[in-house]
Amino acid sequence: MTPAAGFRFFGGKGGVGKTTTAAAAALAAAERGRRVLLVSTDPAHSLGDALERRLSARPSRLPTRRGTLAAVELDADRALERWLAARRRPLRTIAARGTYLDEDDVDRLLALSLPGVDELIGLIELHRLAAATPRVAARDVVVDTAPTGHTLRLLAMPDTLARVAGVLADMLAKHRFLGESLAGAHRPDAADALVAEIEGEARALNALLRDPARCRFTWVLVPEPLAVEEARDGVRALEAAGIAVDEIVVNRVTPASRCDLCGARAAAESRVIARLPSLFPGRRLSSVPALDREPRGVSALRRVRPSNARSAAQRLPRSVHRLASAVDRPAARTAMEWLDALAPPGVRVLAFAGKGGVGKTSAAAAVALALAERRPDARILALSTDPAHSLGDALGLALGDDERPVPDVPGLAARELDAEAAFRVRRERYRASVDEVFDALLRGSRFDIAYDRDVVRELIDLAPPGLDELFAALSLVDAVLGRERTAYDVVALDTAPTGHALRLFAMPDAALEWVHALLAILLKYRTVVGLGELASDLLDVARDLRALTALLRDPARTRVVAVTRPAALPRLETARLLRGLRRLRIAVGAVMINAVTPDSAARHCPRCRRAAAGERREITALAAAVRSAAGRRYAMISAPVEAPPPGGAASLARWLRRWQWHEHSQGEHT
Numbered sequence: 001m002t003p004a005a006g007f008r009f010f011g012g013k014g015g016v017g018k019t020t021t022a023a024a025a026a027l028a029a030a031e032r033g034r035r036v037l038l039v040s041t042d043p044a045h046s047l048g049d050a051l052e053r054r055l056s057a058r059p060s061r062l063p064t065r066r067g068t069l070a071a072v073e074l075d076a077d078r079a080l081e082r083w084l085a086a087r088r089r090p091l092r093t094i095a096a097r098g099t100y101l102d103e104d105d106v107d108r109l110l111a112l113s114l115p116g117v118d119e120l121i122g123l124i125e126l127h128r129l130a131a132a133t134p135r136v137a138a139r140d141v142v143v144d145t146a147p148t149g150h151t152l153r154l155l156a157m158p159d160t161l162a163r164v165a166g167v168l169a170d171m172l173a174k175h176r177f178l179g180e181s182l183a184g185a186h187r188p189d190a191a192d193a194l195v196a197e198i199e200g201e202a203r204a205l206n207a208l209l210r211d212p213a214r215c216r217f218t219w220v221l222v223p224e225p226l227a228v229e230e231a232r233d234g235v236r237a238l239e240a241a242g243i244a245v246d247e248i249v250v251n252r253v254t255p256a257s258r259c260d261l262c263g264a265r266a267a268a269e270s271r272v273i274a275r276l277p278s279l280f281p282g283r284r285l286s287s288v289p290a291l292d293r294e295p296r297g298v299s300a301l302r303r304v305r306p307s308n309a310r311s312a313a314q315r316l317p318r319s320v321h322r323l324a325s326a327v328d329r330p331a332a333r334t335a336m337e338w339l340d341a342l343a344p345p346g347v348r349v350l351a352f353a354g355k356g357g358v359g360k361t362s363a364a365a366a367v368a369l370a371l372a373e374r375r376p377d378a379r380i381l382a383l384s385t386d387p388a389h390s391l392g393d394a395l396g397l398a399l400g401d402d403e404r405p406v407p408d409v410p411g412l413a414a415r416e417l418d419a420e421a422a423f424r425v426r427r428e429r430y431r432a433s434v435d436e437v438f439d440a441l442l443r444g445s446r447f448d449i450a451y452d453r454d455v456v457r458e459l460i461d462l463a464p465p466g467l468d469e470l471f472a473a474l475s476l477v478d479a480v481l482g483r484e485r486t487a488y489d490v491v492a493l494d495t496a497p498t499g500h501a502l503r504l505f506a507m508p509d510a511a512l513e514w515v516h517a518l519l520a521i522l523l524k525y526r527t528v529v530g531l532g533e534l535a536s537d538l539l540d541v542a543r544d545l546r547a548l549t550a551l552l553r554d555p556a557r558t559r560v561v562a563v564t565r566p567a568a569l570p571r572l573e574t575a576r577l578l579r580g581l582r583r584l585r586i587a588v589g590a591v592m593i594n595a596v597t598p599d600s601a602a603r604h605c606p607r608c609r610r611a612a613a614g615e616r617r618e619i620t621a622l623a624a625a626v627r628s629a630a631g632r633r634y635a636m637i638s639a640p641v642e643a644p645p646p647g648g649a650a651s652l653a654r655w656l657r658r659w660q661w662h663e664h665s666q667g668e669h670t
Helices: 018-030 047-051 076-098 103-110 117-131 148-155 157-183 190-209 225-240 260-279 335-342 360-374 391-395 419-442 450-461 467-481 498-524 532-552 568-584 599-604 606-630 649-656
Strands: 006-011 035-040 060-062 068-073 140-144 215-221 245-253 284-289 349-354 380-384 412-416 490-494 558-564 588-596 636-640 660-662
Touching: 006 018, 006 148, 018 035, 018 047, 018 068, 018 140, 018 215, 018 245, 035 117, 047 068, 047 568, 076 103, 076 117, 076 157, 076 190, 103 498, 117 140, 117 148, 117 157, 117 190, 148 157, 148 225, 157 190, 215 225, 225 245, 225 260, 225 391, 245 260, 260 284, 260 599, 260 606, 335 360, 335 660, 349 360, 349 498, 349 568, 360 380, 360 391, 360 412, 360 490, 360 558, 360 649, 380 391, 380 467, 391 412, 391 649, 419 467, 467 490, 467 498, 467 532, 498 532, 498 568, 558 568, 568 588, 568 606, 588 606, 599 606, 636 649
Parallel strands: 006 140, 006 215, 035 068, 035 140, 215 245, 245 284, 349 490, 349 558, 380 412, 380 490, 558 588, 588 636
Antiparallel strands: 060 068, 636 660
């Protein structure tokens, strides 16, 4: 009997190099004679960029010295279409038996786009590929996951699948009860088989993820405080769910140096690395040194070799001085002046988007602080919609779902959106509405339509994937338009990484389709179920979604800052982000290039000189990619690398004063 495949997941904060680390690990395993399948589940795929190969949903073979290696980038939308196409008939049957919906209603709902489909279908598709890969019978499956918050949701999907199966089973329960009562027996058919299939898939995936002999997790981080805090939260969440995390990889470790910049970075990183054994006891700790060039392609990935992380906490030269980093060329405008160009009067939403780990959160926090200083009479909100929040870490504050004033910064508040809390509030309202409808149906009778009531309650409890994006979208309406509280003048929005940020911006249109479909169904069955508070609430949601669509597509009120770094993988993902924003008709205010090596360091340090030369090439390529993707040039902001990275209001404010604004830059300023 062929042994089951073993899975190794690579996760972590976006931009820490998990894609490169996963690809290097898969290549190394293959060249030890293994048969390996390398899979990306991130909706903003970078695996093909790292391998310098065009990948698709079909596994592609890569050249290896020994063993076999195939790589694939999951296409969740197509996977869902395929899954539904094979099961559409039994789904119709279940809906007809367990609800008031007819086939037309079911088809209308199944035809709608499903926000969060990458998490819902990702594990099922991953399992299918591992079991039935046509070109390589994989025994090792290496998974490059989405950034932290969405990875945790992906790995929770077996529980969601089990709940879906439970709802479908309850829909069939009344039919089964009637069959047994009237005919003496119930004959299982395709509908029962579908429920059993989903239940079995949920059990199999649950068992896989919690079997340390078959499934292990590697957490990748960079030696910076924000990445470590996110890693600690992520590892705790995984292990609380029974998923083993046995390895921590510290990526891009700066070697010791007498250069002020390199030395300061190495000193700060050494302090972070020294904390890791106590933060992650009992796990393998390995490190990967920072390379002069980002490794891309099979040959370069062979040179990515982790070593003992403890040796990375090196003894540093005594001559290291405190770095006062700055980009040496004079800025085109002062920070306060270019803020007016980035967010002129009338702009209500300034969203920061880009590949994870490029500094979106720090940039959003820094700009929010600067706007509060620039406009003392305005109300400014720094709002995080990333499920793996780092805004509080960046500001040095303990944040939650309630807006909190930022100390010593008049007019500025901050909030980390809790989508589940927002759903709980609506869920209670919807439950009350359901009970109102069913109580009206009974009209004083003691007979309760228990099956129907339970099914609807369970459907309400079954929070759909993508919920955080929906309530992130609705929270913007409240913050900007003041539906339930005083409106803010400007919201500095810290989004989730690229794929999920684009899903957030597309959410109003997708959600409005759902609302219209649900309203049409309610109206169709109003003589049976009435309308009640649910219809009224859906009308309010539709109003807010239309208002949000108008807000996001108004360049006078909403602008996106595309944040990136001067490296190949962030550059390629930035071009995809800009193409996506262009399709959605959302304006871009500027492109921010973060972590630029200062000229002062490049003049005196060979390593910084090589880094700066590579960055200049990347910035030139980025300018061309931006113009190709967006059809125009944008102003660019360059921000210097900081050692240690900025954290807290005072540090963020100092860092922002070193940013430079370049009008319609083509890269020549570098």
